[in-house]
Amino acid sequence: MASVQEVLAVLESSGFERLPKPLTIVGTEFDFEAAVRGTETSHDLVVIATDAVAPRRLRRLVAGLARSLDLASSRRPVSLVVLGELAPADRIELERYARVLPIASAKAEIADIEDAVAVLLPLNLPNADLVHGGDPLNEVLAALGTLKSTSDHIALVNAAADGPDAVRETLRRYANEGAGWTDEGTSSDE
16 A cells, blocks of 8 residues: 555655644644645645544544634645545545545555546646647648649638638539539539
């Protein structure tokens, strides 16, 4: 099973700050295995417990913590990371007071921990400088190649810049020309 220290390491590497033990809120002490708080983009208070704590005691701790935070007029959301098994009924009860993030795997790796607490971690977006892309219309023309780019292809691609209705109208005119029809719907041979 993942250790409390491994969970703390993942959270601290993402900008969370470890809080002293026992966690004290408005003079009341809460004996969780560990607690951290978000410092930058996250404002979560994250408490960590193991399945060594009896479910009834854990429910009381979390409920008491929620009440104490209310008394302190705290706006911090509470997340509870539970290491080990958690019965569905216990989870439902705990979710009344906190976001519950269980790590039940007996062989949890760092990646498993990161997956379990992903909702708390910042998103890793690709660097905009590394994302290459040109004008989509030029990309389509390049994909068609110079041998296949007829004036009709170019007209359709250029119409795409004006939206789907313009493409439909250009395609309609192209089909009508091929059929020998005029815009009035009659044949040009008549």
